[in-house]
Structure formats: structure tokens, C-alpha cells
Amino acid sequence: MSALDNTLLEDILRQARPLIGQGKVANYIPALADVPAERLGIAVCTLDGTVYQAGDAEERFSIQSISKVLSLTLAMTRYHESELWQRVGKEPSGQPFNSLLQLELEQGKPRNPFINAGALVVCDMLETRLTAPRQRMLEVVRSLTQQPEINYDRHVARSEFDHSARNAAIAWLMKSFGNFANDVPKVLQTYFHYCSMTMSCVELARCFLYLANHGRSLGQEAAVLTPKQTRQINALMVTSGMYDGAGEFAWRVGMPGKSGVGGGIIAVVPGEMSIAVWSPELDGSGNSLAGTAALELLAERIGRSIF
Amino acid sequence: MSALDNTLLEDILRQARPLIGQGKVANYIPALADVPAERLGIAVCTLDGTVYQAGDAEERFSIQSISKVLSLTLAMTRYHESELWQRVGKEPSGQPFNSLLQLELEQGKPRNPFINAGALVVCDMLETRLTAPRQRMLEVVRSLTQQPEINYDRHVARSEFDHSARNAAIAWLMKSFGNFANDVPKVLQTYFHYCSMTMSCVELARCFLYLANHGRSLGQEAAVLTPKQTRQINALMVTSGMYDGAGEFAWRVGMPGKSGVGGGIIAVVPGEMSIAVWSPELDGSGNSLAGTAALELLAERIGRSIF
Amino acid sequence: MSALDNTLLEDILRQARPLIGQGKVANYIPALADVPAERLGIAVCTLDGTVYQAGDAEERFSIQSISKVLSLTLAMTRYHESELWQRVGKEPSGQPFNSLLQLELEQGKPRNPFINAGALVVCDMLETRLTAPRQRMLEVVRSLTQQPEINYDRHVARSEFDHSARNAAIAWLMKSFGNFANDVPKVLQTYFHYCSMTMSCVELARCFLYLANHGRSLGQEAAVLTPKQTRQINALMVTSGMYDGAGEFAWRVGMPGKSGVGGGIIAVVPGEMSIAVWSPELDGSGNSLAGTAALELLAERIGRSIF
Amino acid sequence: MSALDNTLLEDILRQARPLIGQGKVANYIPALADVPAERLGIAVCTLDGTVYQAGDAEERFSIQSISKVLSLTLAMTRYHESELWQRVGKEPSGQPFNSLLQLELEQGKPRNPFINAGALVVCDMLETRLTAPRQRMLEVVRSLTQQPEINYDRHVARSEFDHSARNAAIAWLMKSFGNFANDVPKVLQTYFHYCSMTMSCVELARCFLYLANHGRSLGQEAAVLTPKQTRQINALMVTSGMYDGAGEFAWRVGMPGKSGVGGGIIAVVPGEMSIAVWSPELDGSGNSLAGTAALELLAERIGRSIF
Structure with missing residues (x-):
């Protein structure tokens, strides 16, 4: 060794x-x-x-989907365990990361918070409880790293938003099952900003x-x-x-x-x-x-x- | 603590x-x-x-499906890593334990050796390389436990075989994709005997x-x-x-x-x-x-x- | 008889x-x-x-989905056969009328113009070629029936739009596959108006x-x-x-x-x-x-x- | 004209x-x-x-699957409408002809008698009510055509049986749902003989x-x-x-x-x-x-x- x-x-x-x-x-x-x-x-x-x-x-x-760990961490500090896990599961998906198939069969409850659907639900929950979810995330990350200049790449975030059709479909599908509370484009914006952190x-x-x-x-x-x-x-x-x-x-x-x-x-x-x-x-x-x-x-x- | x-x-x-x-x-x-x-x-x-x-x-x-760990262990001692894992995957299924849906979409390669399909492939592989796979399993388990009287419950094994339609469907589906070499009823018999160990x-x-x-x-x-x-x-x-x-x-x-x-x-x-x-x-x-x-x-x- | x-x-x-x-x-x-x-x-x-x-x-x-025959009729007069049928199929779906499952497996091409996904594509095509697709539909129907007062029920149309999450998901999914050209909410509005005709x-x-x-x-x-x-x-x-x-x-x-x-x-x-x-x-x-x-x-x- | x-x-x-x-x-x-x-x-x-x-x-x-019309015809003369259609549906499948996916989702009831699963159920029903289903089919066809020498191609039938893994999987899956009464290989033999008619x-x-x-x-x-x-x-x-x-x-x-x-x-x-x-x-x-x-x-x- x-x-x-x-x-x-x-x-x-x-x-x-x-x-x-x-x-x-x-x-x-x-x-x-x-x-x-x-x-x-x-x-x-x-x-x-x-x-x-x-x-x-x-x-x-x-950092893209690595941010899903951070948004989950943030949600775990703002929601009681039972609130959080009734909206998203804990099981592996056995599917490519952005499939709608399973989400439809399972009535709009994503399998876990690390697939896109699950992270979108988590962002939707943060949108509900945080007044400025994008700013709050930066504060958390800057504090954890002691690097005050960590930021979003707005070019990447905008580019992702411009190619967000599938994630929009996922969010709308969850909304149709009653598992999405906030405005879809607004939550997508937050989600893509989190992904764009460098x-x-x-x-x-x-x-x-x-x-x-x-x-x-x-x-x-x-x-x-x-x-x-x-x-x-x-x-x-x-x-x-x-x-x-x-x-x-x-x-x-x-x-x-x-x-x-x-x-x-x-x-x-x-x-x-x-x-x-x-x-x-x-x-x-x-x-x-x-x-x-x-x-x-x-x-x-x-x-x-x-x- | x-x-x-x-x-x-x-x-x-x-x-x-x-x-x-x-x-x-x-x-x-x-x-x-x-x-x-x-x-x-x-x-x-x-x-x-x-x-x-x-x-x-x-x-x-x-012991039922706990035996799947034993059959995999046995297979890992008889097959080279590359041989074994080209016939069965290592990923969670994200599905109930005996679904054919995924198996069909994934061309007859089971997701992992701990779902029924995967364990059946493992038994099929043991059937190919062992002269008496049922006897061999007993020897292994008796040696590991130092209990020479551990045995199959033939009543349970027979009962499982009498209700084996779904497992037969799984085995035949894998055969249709070329991922099952031996006689289906013979392998099912071995599989159910393993499950019936008490x-x-x-x-x-x-x-x-x-x-x-x-x-x-x-x-x-x-x-x-x-x-x-x-x-x-x-x-x-x-x-x-x-x-x-x-x-x-x-x-x-x-x-x-x-x-x-x-x-x-x-x-x-x-x-x-x-x-x-x-x-x-x-x-x-x-x-x-x-x-x-x-x-x-x-x-x-x-x-x-x-x- | x-x-x-x-x-x-x-x-x-x-x-x-x-x-x-x-x-x-x-x-x-x-x-x-x-x-x-x-x-x-x-x-x-x-x-x-x-x-x-x-x-x-x-x-x-x-009239709800009966309007899908009218939108298809209109599209057949404005699009060449080959243009139309490369975006929507002619086969029965073998599925409930608003499933996303099949649409995803078949890469965003709806099975036929009489399921929601297919009618949405047809409306998207009308949006592209007609300057006022809602007005045009009324003209067609009024002419066919000789009843100039046939109209949309704006209350129903608005109510459908307020419950449009699943149709939005369908439209966005097709957009993610490149099979939806216009603004999703705009096309949904047209679609729901057609459905709301009385x-x-x-x-x-x-x-x-x-x-x-x-x-x-x-x-x-x-x-x-x-x-x-x-x-x-x-x-x-x-x-x-x-x-x-x-x-x-x-x-x-x-x-x-x-x-x-x-x-x-x-x-x-x-x-x-x-x-x-x-x-x-x-x-x-x-x-x-x-x-x-x-x-x-x-x-x-x-x-x-x-x- | x-x-x-x-x-x-x-x-x-x-x-x-x-x-x-x-x-x-x-x-x-x-x-x-x-x-x-x-x-x-x-x-x-x-x-x-x-x-x-x-x-x-x-x-x-x-004639292969054209025989499915003949086996359905025969079943319609031997079974009451309600008996027949509780075991097989009347809807298009929206799927390739021998998929197990849908059959599993729909609990072992085939969509219609013209896909393999449905024809197998029909043959299973003929097996139950006819003493010699292969001979009876020949009699029917010979009578309809007035050609007493029409026959099965046993070479084709045997070859199909040797490649029958997928159809066996379909039959066993239906059996697991209680929608298959007779011995699987026996019914497969009848089914393949019907298909092999020349x-x-x-x-x-x-x-x-x-x-x-x-x-x-x-x-x-x-x-x-x-x-x-x-x-x-x-x-x-x-x-x-x-x-x-x-x-x-x-x-x-x-x-x-x-x-x-x-x-x-x-x-x-x-x-x-x-x-x-x-x-x-x-x-x-x-x-x-x-x-x-x-x-x-x-x-x-x-x-x-x-x-």
C-alpha cells in the first residue's frame, strides 16, 4: 500500500x-x-x-450533476425527512439518467434525488422554502470551500436553458401528477444555475x-x-x-x-x-x-x- | 454504543x-x-x-434468494471475470425482482446476478462447468458451515418447480437471445433446489x-x-x-x-x-x-x- | 332491415x-x-x-377530440403528404390516449394524429403555415356546417389550459426530439381552443x-x-x-x-x-x-x- | 376503372x-x-x-401467420363469444409482433388473436376442445379449398419448434398469469404445424x-x-x-x-x-x-x- x-x-x-x-x-x-x-x-x-x-x-x-448532492444537502436542512422523501424515492433507477418512462409508470415520483427528475423536485422544494435559492446555494458553497469567488457560469446556464426541452417535459410530467409546485421555467432556471457552477x-x-x-x-x-x-x-x-x-x-x-x-x-x-x-x-x-x-x-x- | x-x-x-x-x-x-x-x-x-x-x-x-450469493460465489471460482460478466450485468434493476420488461429491452442480459434472471444465468453457467451442481453446492455450504447435514427441502423445491411458469418464461426469453445454454427444466430444477436449502x-x-x-x-x-x-x-x-x-x-x-x-x-x-x-x-x-x-x-x- | x-x-x-x-x-x-x-x-x-x-x-x-379530425383535414390541405407523415405515424398506439411511454421509445414521433401527441404535432404544423389558425378553423367549420355562429367555448379552453401539465409534457418531449417547431404554450392554446368547440x-x-x-x-x-x-x-x-x-x-x-x-x-x-x-x-x-x-x-x- | x-x-x-x-x-x-x-x-x-x-x-x-385467421375461425365455432374474448383482446398492439413487454403489463392477456401470444392462446383453447387439433385443421382447410392434398410441411414445423424459445417464453408468461391451460410444448407443436401449412x-x-x-x-x-x-x-x-x-x-x-x-x-x-x-x-x-x-x-x- x-x-x-x-x-x-x-x-x-x-x-x-x-x-x-x-x-x-x-x-x-x-x-x-x-x-x-x-x-x-x-x-x-x-x-x-x-x-x-x-x-x-x-x-x-x-460541476453539473455534482450539484445535485449540494441541493439535496440544502433540502435536508430545510425539510423534515418525511416531507422530503414522500416526493422523491431512494432507489436506483435502472434507467438512463433522464428517462420519462419510469417517471410515468411510477406516477410522477422520481426514483432518487440524483436523477434529473429527482433533482428538479428538490429544486422545486427549495424554491418553495428559500427566498433566493440561487444566492443561498452560492453562500453555502463559498462557505464550504472558503472561496468567496465561486460562481455560476451564466453562459452555461443560459445555454442549458435553451436546450431544456427534455427537462421541461420531466417537470411538466411531475406537475401533471401533482408533484411540482412552482413555476416550471423558474425552477429550471435555478436548476441550470446550480449545474453551471464552476x-x-x-x-x-x-x-x-x-x-x-x-x-x-x-x-x-x-x-x-x-x-x-x-x-x-x-x-x-x-x-x-x-x-x-x-x-x-x-x-x-x-x-x-x-x-x-x-x-x-x-x-x-x-x-x-x-x-x-x-x-x-x-x-x-x-x-x-x-x-x-x-x-x-x-x-x-x-x-x-x-x- | x-x-x-x-x-x-x-x-x-x-x-x-x-x-x-x-x-x-x-x-x-x-x-x-x-x-x-x-x-x-x-x-x-x-x-x-x-x-x-x-x-x-x-x-x-x-434461504431462498440468499442462495444467489452462493451460486455467484461458486461461479466466480469457475469462470474468468470476463466470461461471467458478459452474460450478466452489475447494475441495479430498478424493477420488481422477476420482471421480463427490462430483460427484453436489454436483449436478454439480466441486470445483475441477484434478480431471478441473473441467478438463472449463473445456474446455467454452473450447469455447464460442474458435473453435479446440486451436490457441489451442498458440499460448499456444508464445508462453510461445518454442518454436514444441511440439505435441500425437496418438498419446497418440487413445489417451486410446480409454480415455475414465470421463471420458465424468463429462462426461455434469455434462450431466445442466446444467453442460456442448457436445458431449461434442468436448470430450473437446480435453481429451485438451491433456493430450497434450509x-x-x-x-x-x-x-x-x-x-x-x-x-x-x-x-x-x-x-x-x-x-x-x-x-x-x-x-x-x-x-x-x-x-x-x-x-x-x-x-x-x-x-x-x-x-x-x-x-x-x-x-x-x-x-x-x-x-x-x-x-x-x-x-x-x-x-x-x-x-x-x-x-x-x-x-x-x-x-x-x-x- | x-x-x-x-x-x-x-x-x-x-x-x-x-x-x-x-x-x-x-x-x-x-x-x-x-x-x-x-x-x-x-x-x-x-x-x-x-x-x-x-x-x-x-x-x-x-366536441373535444373530434376536432382532431378537423385539424388533420386542415393539415392535409396545407402540407404535402410526405411532409405530414414524416412527423406523425399512421399506426394504432396500443396505449391509453396520452401516454408518454411510447412517445419516448419512438423518439418523439407520435403514432397517429388522433392521440394527443399526434394532434399536438398537427397543431404545431398548422401554427407554422396558417396566420390565424384559430380563426381559420372556425371559418372551415362554419362553412362545412353552414352555421356561422359555431364558436369556441373560451371557458372550457381556459380550463383545459389550466390543467395542461401532461399535454405540456408531451409537447416538450417532442420538442426535445426536434419534432415541435413553435412556442409550446401558444400551440397548446390553439389545441385547447379546437377541443373546446361546441x-x-x-x-x-x-x-x-x-x-x-x-x-x-x-x-x-x-x-x-x-x-x-x-x-x-x-x-x-x-x-x-x-x-x-x-x-x-x-x-x-x-x-x-x-x-x-x-x-x-x-x-x-x-x-x-x-x-x-x-x-x-x-x-x-x-x-x-x-x-x-x-x-x-x-x-x-x-x-x-x-x- | x-x-x-x-x-x-x-x-x-x-x-x-x-x-x-x-x-x-x-x-x-x-x-x-x-x-x-x-x-x-x-x-x-x-x-x-x-x-x-x-x-x-x-x-x-x-402460409405462416395467415393460419391465425383459420385457428381463430375454428375457435369461434367451438367457443362461446364470451369465453373466447375473456382470454384474448380485440385491440391493436402498437408493438412488434412478438413482444413480451405489453403481455406482462397487461397481465398475460394478449391484445388480439393475430399476434403470436394471441394465436398461442387460441391454439391452447383448441387443444382443450378438439381431440386432434392438427388433423381437424387439415380437414377444415381441405374442405374450404376442395384440395385434399393440402398438408403441413413437417420440415418447417420442426425447424420452427427448434427455434421456438421466444414463443415458449410467451406461452410460459401467459401460463404464469393463468391464461394457458395445456402443456406448453404440445401447444407449440400444434401452433407451428398450423404455421407450416403450405x-x-x-x-x-x-x-x-x-x-x-x-x-x-x-x-x-x-x-x-x-x-x-x-x-x-x-x-x-x-x-x-x-x-x-x-x-x-x-x-x-x-x-x-x-x-x-x-x-x-x-x-x-x-x-x-x-x-x-x-x-x-x-x-x-x-x-x-x-x-x-x-x-x-x-x-x-x-x-x-x-x-
Whole structure:
């Protein structure tokens, strides 16, 4: 087993880099399609706040669906457990990430908060209880990362909104089943802003340390979540965090994780560390191809797995 | 946090017992419907072989789908990884446990080895490579438990075979896609015999200790599986071990587990202990209702979770 | 066989009336739920313009999906065959009338122009080519019926728009597949206005005489459609005109027909007559229960069937 | 409009022949794949028994699913209407011809008797009421055609049985829902024998004259079906006789018809004539490509359509 340090991370990136070229950069909006495919970064943050990093770990990218963990975290602090989970489930979908099929069969209740439908319901709930949900999210993330300049990429958010037909269909379908309270375009705007946040691997590792640290972030008095809530989110990430590739990811990497189509993945070793990787090319399930490989290598080299 | 001992287990059963009456005993075959609903047992086996137990922990019951972990284990020792996983997937199904819908859409490749379709493919593979797959399974289980009298319940096996129309449909559908090599009734017979094995909680806890112990069972020279294979099975149990309730189980219990419609559940704390519970009444997803509650209580009381 | 006259029609209504009470008035919008369930009317128009009638044949009601035949007729006069049918199919759906399931599996191309999705595409096409699609439809219907005061029920149209979540979902889903060109709310408005048109059985029978008369309406110089186009619409009505009850309707009635959830049905005996019936209570497929029975009785009594 | 005679039929075949090469001969069993693609025949039988023909109208071929009309006819003479239609529906499937998806969603009741599932249920019902269902079918067909040497092609029947996995899956699925009474392999054998019958266009046209003639066949005292039953079968053929291409066939040809993957199609003009065409290459829906075109040309040339 290897010690965790920058050299190890560099070594891991060296091993993962040859995979670049075998995946596909997300291209459903131009803003994402333009990201250079050869970017590759990794950062690890341990419980004491030490950060190890390698490659393009300080370059910001679009966190996309990684934001679904943040919106769920926010909702868990504003809603009672029973309110939240009557509107969204906790089970893996067994379907591509934006299918309407299942949503219709299951009467407008999304399977979990990490598929688009589920995250839209969560945003709808935030819209109801927060006066300024976009501003509030920025405050949370800036506080978790101690980086006051983290922001939305309004160009990406607008571009997503311009290509939002399928997400609009999902939201309207939920509305038809009575599971969507607010104005559809308004919630879509919030949702796409959350997706458009740009953060680096270093910032993401710091941001999600609370998931490795029983709900506590660095240098903050108040806990973000209770230890139990933290375990719950980690459980949900293992079963549903990687679109339709959660089983494969658990099998290979053995950590709770959440990916975004921007090529980022965050993962945690509970009680030890949070990790962020970035490589824009995706595999068939929509998860970063080289990023997953880097996490698998890291898990092997440091001998960590929740299993 | 409480120390693990018989008193703790008895206390947990006392708390879980009031749930009896809120679930439903499986009744698709008469032999299962006749099991007394008030049975409740638990057993824990730690890495050194110590067994703690409470309630009806020594009464044998039909292990049903828990056998799917054993058939997969056997297949992993007889097939190369690439051979095995080209015929069955690793992803949660997001569907009730014996649906043909998904199997047809996905061209006859079952989502994972813990749904009926997947376990049937695994049995088909064992049929190909083992000369006496039923006898071989008994040898494996007798060796793992050190109980030479563990056996099939031929009455249950026959009864299942007499009600096997849906499983036959599943097998024939896979055959139509070229993913089933042997005679359908022959493989069904093997499959139902595996399901009909009767074991007690104490025997199950001992049997599955290898999943908590890096692949090694008690008092056996040779490892059952490699440490990596063991982690892989545990990963698969978390994402797919509880039919369409895997997400909820991970959320509440936080351990890899596998259930059977006989009301048994096995679970492991990797590196520490294996656990078996039994209560015949099932929840809406087909998992033991009081059994799940007992595992949740145990996890809380001893402060264990993989998350 | 009986001669066609008012007495026959009255006799038929007498036989059909006892069915009232066994169906259900559509209640998804209040404006429809309020229609008195005991209304029952029938009108027949022969090629020479003679009208026979009985019961509430002159009371206007919401024609709802019967308007889908009119929007298709209009589209067939404004689009070349190949343009039209590349955006909508000609096959029965085998599904309830507003399912998204099939639409997603078939990449946003609706099965036929008589399900909601298909009619929405047709309205989208009319929006593209007509400067005032709502006004134009009124002109067409007023001309076909010679009743200049036929109009939309703006109360019903508004009420439908207020409950349009599912149709919005359908339109957005088609947009996500590139099969919807115009602004969704604008097209929905047009669509709901068409549905909200109020006409009586007598007016409907006159209106649809062109389908019995090789495309020609009464007292108009120019044909509405060519004889071939007329046969095509009749064919489409037989295979897809009655939601998921087209097979049963063909079996029992043996005429091309189209129903609406307002309880109206129009039908034709090609080369002989057009028929309209009205009874607000619907059967399980969404077709007028007593209305279907009246048509079946009429077909038997006058010995007419296309089969 | 042209007069119906052999010259007209030859002219039609000349026009349709260039389509040969654009379809695909069924190849799921070797016996069908070997049929020469360039075969093309047509025969028409008028109510007085006159037969017109052109091309390969006297060469026998495998009638395949055309036999589903015969097994339904036979069942309608042995079962009361209510018994028959509680086990099989009357609606188009909106699905490829051998899908299990819909059958599972609809609890094992096939949509109509012309898809495989429905025909299997019909054969299961014949198995229950007939002592020798294969022999009885031959007697019926020999009597209808006055050709005592019509027979099964046992080579084809055996080949189908050897490739019957999907049909076995369908039958077992229905059995799991309680909608299949007899031994699955036994019923499959009967079903495949029916499919394997070999007949020529001339024989088919004669055989199905009863569908054009109010249920009466040539030179037989007793009617095959009542006039009402005859209309019912014709209705069912229009809505469900052409797999997932019934809408298109009604649109283009305008006659009740039933196709088989051997490349044959039978069609009727009620009250006038029965028609059979043969061309082995199929279109995307599984219907004879040139055969459909020939029927469309015939309908145009003689000016016949039920619409």
C-alpha cells in the first residue's frame, strides 16, 4: 500500500491518462463541448484539511450533476425527512439518467434525488422554502470551500436553458401528477444555475469534506448535516450516484461518489478523506472515463474501500 | 454504543418484534405460506468465529434468494471475470425482482446476478462447468458451515418447480437471445433446489463469514474468494441485494446484505462480522420487515455502517 | 332491415338509454364534469343533405377530440403528404390516449394524429403555415356546417389550459426530439381552443358529411379533400379513432369513427351517410358508452357495415 | 376503372415486380430463408367461384401467420363469444409482433388473436376442445379449398419448434398469469404445424372466400361462420391483421387483410371477392413488400376500398 501524497496522485494520473481518447466529451450544449478533452486533475482532502493534488486540479470546470448532492444537502436542512422523501424515492433507477418512462409508470415520483427528475423536485422544494435559492446555494458553497469567488457560469446556464426541452417535459410530467409546485421555467432556471457552477478539484474536495467527516466541514462551528444524514447521503451516492453505472462504480472503486457530465466526480472514504477528479471524456453511462479509472487506482494504491 | 453480546441481540429482537403483523408471509407456494409468522431470530459471527444469537436463531428455514450469493460465489471460482460478466450485468434493476420488461429491452442480459434472471444465468453457467451442481453446492455450504447435514427441502423445491411458469418464461426469453445454454427444466430444477436449502441464522452467519473476512472462511486452508472478489460481491449486494429496496436498505442499515422471500437476510460488516436475521413477514419490496428493522437497530447500537 | 327515419332513431335511443349510469362523465376539468349525464342525442345526414335526428340532437356540447379530425383535414390541405407523415405515424398506439411511454421509445414521433401527441404535432404544423389558425378553423367549420355562429367555448379552453401539465409534457418531449417547431404554450392554446368547440349532433353530422361523400361537402363548389384523402382519413379513424378501443368499436359498429371525451362520436358509412351521437358518460377507453351502443344498434338496424 | 381479369393481374404484377430486392426474406429459420426471393403471385376468387390469377399463383408456400385467421375461425365455432374474448383482446398492439413487454403489463392477456401470444392462446383453447387439433385443421382447410392434398410441411414445423424459445417464453408468461391451460410444448407443436401449412395463392383465395361471402364457402351446405362473425373477423383483420403495419395497410390498400412472414397476404372485398398475393421479401413491419404494393394497385385499378 502506498502513502497518500502528491507523488502518488501524479503517478495515478500518469496511469489513467492513456484512457483519454476513448471517451466522449458531453456535447448536448456547445459550452460543454468546447472543454479541452485532455484536462486531467485530482485532489484529495483529509479530515485535518490537508490537500494533496496533481494535474489540472486548480482549473475550474462545470460541476453539473455534482450539484445535485449540494441541493439535496440544502433540502435536508430545510425539510423534515418525511416531507422530503414522500416526493422523491431512494432507489436506483435502472434507467438512463433522464428517462420519462419510469417517471410515468411510477406516477410522477422520481426514483432518487440524483436523477434529473429527482433533482428538479428538490429544486422545486427549495424554491418553495428559500427566498433566493440561487444566492443561498452560492453562500453555502463559498462557505464550504472558503472561496468567496465561486460562481455560476451564466453562459452555461443560459445555454442549458435553451436546450431544456427534455427537462421541461420531466417537470411538466411531475406537475401533471401533482408533484411540482412552482413555476416550471423558474425552477429550471435555478436548476441550470446550480449545474453551471464552476469549481476546481481542489475546491470540490474541500467542499465535500463534510461527507467524509460526519457532516462537519472545515473551520465551521455548525455542522452541515448530522452524522446520520451524512451516512444517508453516502448510501444514496453508492446506490444512485453514478447514473446507470452505480453498480460498476461500486464494484471497481468501492466508495460513495457522484459524477457530473462536465467530467467531474467527487468521492469519499468515510472518516478519512474526500476526493475530486476531473477528466471531461465520459463513458457510456455518462461518467468520467479516466476519472473513474483514477479513483479505482487510488482505491487500490491506498487500500481503501467501504466493502 | 453497546457491546455486542447475546443480551444486546435479545434487546434488539424485543424492539423489532412489534412489527410482526405488519408484513406478509410469502405465499406463492404453499410450503412457504405455512411458515409461522411469529418466528424471529438473529445471529452474529465475528471474525474469530464467536457466535452471538437470540430468538429462533437455530431453527432452519428456506434461504431462498440468499442462495444467489452462493451460486455467484461458486461461479466466480469457475469462470474468468470476463466470461461471467458478459452474460450478466452489475447494475441495479430498478424493477420488481422477476420482471421480463427490462430483460427484453436489454436483449436478454439480466441486470445483475441477484434478480431471478441473473441467478438463472449463473445456474446455467454452473450447469455447464460442474458435473453435479446440486451436490457441489451442498458440499460448499456444508464445508462453510461445518454442518454436514444441511440439505435441500425437496418438498419446497418440487413445489417451486410446480409454480415455475414465470421463471420458465424468463429462462426461455434469455434462450431466445442466446444467453442460456442448457436445458431449461434442468436448470430450473437446480435453481429451485438451491433456493430450497434450509439453514438457521447461526448457520447462515457462519456460512457468510467469508464476505466479512476478505474471502476466508473459518478453519479452512484455502480462501473461498480473493479479497478483491469479496469486495466485489459486497459492492453488488449493496447496489442490488435487496430487490427493489436496495436504496432504502443502504440508507437505513448501511451494510451489504442479501434477502430471501423465506424471510432471511444476511449482512456483513466488512472486516468485523457477518449477521443473519430471520422473520418471515415481508415488506412491499419482498424483504423481511422485522428482519430489516433488527439490522437497522443493530447497526445503530453497535455504531457500525460502511458509510 | 329498417328504413332510416326519425322513428328509427328514437327507437334506438330508447334502447340505448338504460346504459346511462354505467359510464363516467369526464371530470379532469370542471367545465366538462358539469355536463348533465342524461343527455342523449343522435343525428344522421345522408348524401343529399337530409338530416334525421332524435333526442338532444340540437344541443351543443364540447366536441373535444373530434376536432382532431378537423385539424388533420386542415393539415392535409396545407402540407404535402410526405411532409405530414414524416412527423406523425399512421399506426394504432396500443396505449391509453396520452401516454408518454411510447412517445419516448419512438423518439418523439407520435403514432397517429388522433392521440394527443399526434394532434399536438398537427397543431404545431398548422401554427407554422396558417396566420390565424384559430380563426381559420372556425371559418372551415362554419362553412362545412353552414352555421356561422359555431364558436369556441373560451371557458372550457381556459380550463383545459389550466390543467395542461401532461399535454405540456408531451409537447416538450417532442420538442426535445426536434419534432415541435413553435412556442409550446401558444400551440397548446390553439389545441385547447379546437377541443373546446361546441357543436350539436346535427351540426356534427353535417360537418363530417365530406367523409361519407368522397371529400365533398354540401353546397360547396370546391372539395374539402380528394376521394383518396377521404378514404385515408376513414382508414385512420378505423384503426386509431377510438383511443385504445378502436378494435372493439370496429368489431361492434363496423364504421370509421372518432370520439371525444365530451361524449360525442362521429361515424360514417362511406358513400351513404355521416352520423353523430352524444351521451356524456364514457366507457373505460374514454369513448361514449351509450353513444357506441346507439351506433351499434343503428348499424344493425339499417344493415350497414364496412366489413 | 379496370375490369377484373387475368390480364389486369399480370399488369399489376409487372408494376409490383421492381420492388423485389428492396425487402428481406424472413430468415429466422433456415427453411424460410431458402425460398427464392423473386417469386410473385396473385389470385382473386369472386363470390361465384371464378378464379383469376397471375404469376406464381399455383406454387405453394408457407402460409405462416395467415393460419391465425383459420385457428381463430375454428375457435369461434367451438367457443362461446364470451369465453373466447375473456382470454384474448380485440385491440391493436402498437408493438412488434412478438413482444413480451405489453403481455406482462397487461397481465398475460394478449391484445388480439393475430399476434403470436394471441394465436398461442387460441391454439391452447383448441387443444382443450378438439381431440386432434392438427388433423381437424387439415380437414377444415381441405374442405374450404376442395384440395385434399393440402398438408403441413413437417420440415418447417420442426425447424420452427427448434427455434421456438421466444414463443415458449410467451406461452410460459401467459401460463404464469393463468391464461394457458395445456402443456406448453404440445401447444407449440400444434401452433407451428398450423404455421407450416403450405398453400398456393389460388388455394388461399378459395379458402378465405367465406370472409367475403358472409361466412359461406363455395359448394358447402353449412356456413363456416355467421355473417356477424364474418364481419367481426374482417374488423379484426383491419385493426390488427398486419402486425405493426395495420394502419399503413388500411391507409394504402383499404381492405381487411392478414399477412404471414412467408410472404403471403390474404385480403377481402366484403361481398365481392377474396384475394391472395405472394412475394417472399418483407418490409420493416414483417409484411410482404411487393405483395402489399400489388394489393394497393389492385384496389386502385378496380376501384375498391371499404373506406
